[in-house]
Amino acid sequence: MAGKPILHYFDGRGRMEPVRWLLAAAGVEFEEKFLKTRDDLARLKKDGSLMFEQVPMVEIDGMKLVQTKAILNYIASKYDLYGKDMKERAIIDMYVEGVADLEIMVLYYPHMPPGEKAAALTTIKDKARNRYFPAYEKVLKSHGQDYLVGNRLSRADIALVELLYHVEEMDPTIMANFPLLKALRTRVSNLPTVKKFLQPGSQRKPFDDEKCVESTKKIFS
Template identity: 45%
Template sequence: MYTDGTLDLMVMITQAAFKPPKEKEESYALIVKRAKTRYFPVFEKILKDRGEDFPVGHWFSWADIQLLEAILMVEELSAPILSDLPLLQAFKTRISNIPTIQKFLQPGSQRKSPPDGRYVEVVRNVLKF
C-alpha cells in the first residue's frame, strides 16, 4: 500500500514532464501541493504512530527506497517540501546515509536526473506522440 502511494506520486511527476510548458508548470505546482498536503503528511503520521525508523516492519525494505525516491523527486520540484515534516526529514537523512544508497546518490551515479527537454523530445519521437 505504501509503495503504491509513492508510485502514484512518482508517476504524476514523470507524466508532467511530457506536457506542454504551461500545463507542465501547473501540474508540477499541483504535485507539490498534493505532496505537501496529502502524501507526505500520511508518511509523517505513519512514522510517528509506529515509533519506528521504517514505515513497514522493523528493518529496511522496498517501501523505504520508494519513499526516499518520491521525496527526492518532489524535492527537485520544491526543495523545502519537508520543512514542516521532521520525521520525514530524519527518514531521508537516515536512508540516504546507508553506504550503498549514499554512493548511488552521488553525482555521476546511475540515478537518473529529471527529464530535460532533450530527453522529452527523444521519447516523443520514439513513441510518435
C-alpha cells in the same frame, strides 16, 4: 553465476527509475541498454522480448520481465526488501502504491505541454503537502521506528525516499514541515549502497530535461 540484470529503457527516469533505485539499494550491479530510436523499440517487439509490446523490460534470472510492479515485486522478494510475512507485504504494497500515485505525476511533468505545467506543479505540491507526505509522517510518528514497516528497510522506504528527492527538485521547501520524513531520507541516504547511488556518475538519472523529452518522442511517437 547469473549475469547482471539488464535494463531496457530510454536514457531517463520514467518508469524504470524505481527499478534502478531498488537494485542499487540492494547492492546489485546492473547494465542498461538504452532505446534511442523507434527501430530499437521495434526490434524488441519483433523478437518477442516485450509481452505487451512496451517497456520497461528487465532481463533477470533468465526471464524477460515487463510491467513495473512485477519487476519491483520480484527484486524486492529476491533481496529481502519485502517484509517478513503476508501482512507486512500488504502494508508495504499499500505504502508503495501511495508513492506511485504521486510519483507518476512527477515523472510525467517534464513531458507535459508547456501550457499545462504550472497547474500540474501546483497540484503536485498540494498533494504532496496535504495528502501524501502527512500520511507517511503519521506512520513514522505512530510507531517511532526507523523505517516504515517492521523497523527494517523495505522497498516502501526506498520508494518513498526516491519520491522525496524528486519532489524536492521541484520545490526545495516542500519538506519543511515533515521532520520524520527528513530523518528517513537521511537514514536511507546514508546506507552505503544508496549513498553510492546518490553520488555523481552513478546510474541514477537526472530530472528529465528538454533533450531527454525530445529523445523519448523519437522512440515512442
